[in-house]
Amino acid sequence: MHTFIGLYQDIGPALSLLVLVTFLLAGAVKGVIGLGLPTIAMGLLGLGLPPAQAAALLIVPSTVTNVWQLSTGGHLRPLLRRLSGLLSMIFVGTCLGSLWLGIDSGPWAVHGLGAALVVYALYGLIGPQLRVTPRHERWLGPLCGLTTGVVTAATGVFVMPAVPYLQSLGLNRDELVQALGLSFTVSTLALAVGLAGQDALGGQALGASLLMLAPALLGMIAGQWLRQRISPVLFKRCFFIGLAVLGAHLLFNG
Template sequence: MTTFIGFYQDIGPALTLLVLLTFLLAGAVKGVIGLGLPTIAMGLLGLAMAPAQAAALLIVPSALTNLWQLANGGHLLALLRRLWPMLATIFLGTVLGSAWLGISSGAWAAHALGGALLVYALYGLYLPSVQLKPGREVWLGPLCGLLTGLVTAATGVFVIPAVPYLQSLGLSREEMIQALGLSFSVSTLALAIGLAAQGALGGQALGASLLVLAPALLGLLLGQRLRQRISAALFKRCFFIGLALLGAQLLLNG
């Protein structure tokens, strides 16, 4: 039990409450729009703790919610055949990037996290979706995977440029949700390996991550119910505006 609660004893009740509320909110966002759990978690927790600590906390809830997401839809084998080059380079880029850059390798990590969040928010708010031309997927997929891996290794954020790339493939809604779950699952696994190699994912960190699974799943269920009652477009716009503010704060102040 000490392993599970030791982290929270160290950070105190106020920061523990912030962690629990953050994962409740992050799970709710994911329930509404199908993504955002690690992005919200890294953005909010990055204001109060080192990015490596925040990244370690999201490993268990991110892994299980993404597995849940990719398990539904019936397109898994087809997506694996189509996306495996990108998935392979995501894994490779994250593991190698963790050894080269390392999310815990310096104070610059918080500024890098802020920059990644801001870029993703501006993309979501202002850049139109594009359709990838036939033939370009062969080389662009692995390139986007490698870049996503490097960004993940440096910031703990999985979305740039993987999400814009997946959105350019013309997938159906069900395929897109499953593809996101697949991409994020690979990123989470590779990030966990990278953090463990840096000594940032020991037994205490895993125990702390396991305990935030409950608020993340509760938020996910609430978000899925909320999705039926609100405008997904309006919610997504508010999400990106909030993300831009978070990113700007981290980028400027670290």
């Protein structure tokens, strides 16, 4: 409670409400389609908070929900072997990107976040279904991991290009959901290391992030319930359109 009061005093009632609603919504989106918590959270929080502060709030909810996601499915060991290049370079790229760029590197980072959201949304709406052959995974996985890490360090969003890459591997539904959880967990932990190196992840920031776990989990449970009652195709379409609008706002007005 003391941490929430401190957060409330620091950012005011309007932004405090934005933070709570954001994590409810982001958790619900993740519950429905298996991803979107960091993307939604960074996009909406970027409307009122500096990128480093927004990313710090993301650490605990993202880590817990992603560990929950990767722990189910029964494919963890083979996925770890297959995705080792991607995962290791995500970590390396995020840490190096934090030293080189830093998530609080200036106004351009907000515009970069907007661009990443627009690209991802357009890919989700109209992008072709790509297929990566096994012989290309050895070099393409690490390359996508390194690029994802740099984008994560600069914007706090770790979907591009890791998500399109994972979707191109021909994984079944359970494998894909578990692979996404695995990739996002590594990205979140690497982001935490990068933020700590920038002195942006102290005890107060972690306490505030811990408080966001409750609305994120509540939203995720609601999203899982909703997933059984609506068309995933329709929901994804609405999700990507909303994401494109939000990204365009940050790109041009951030």
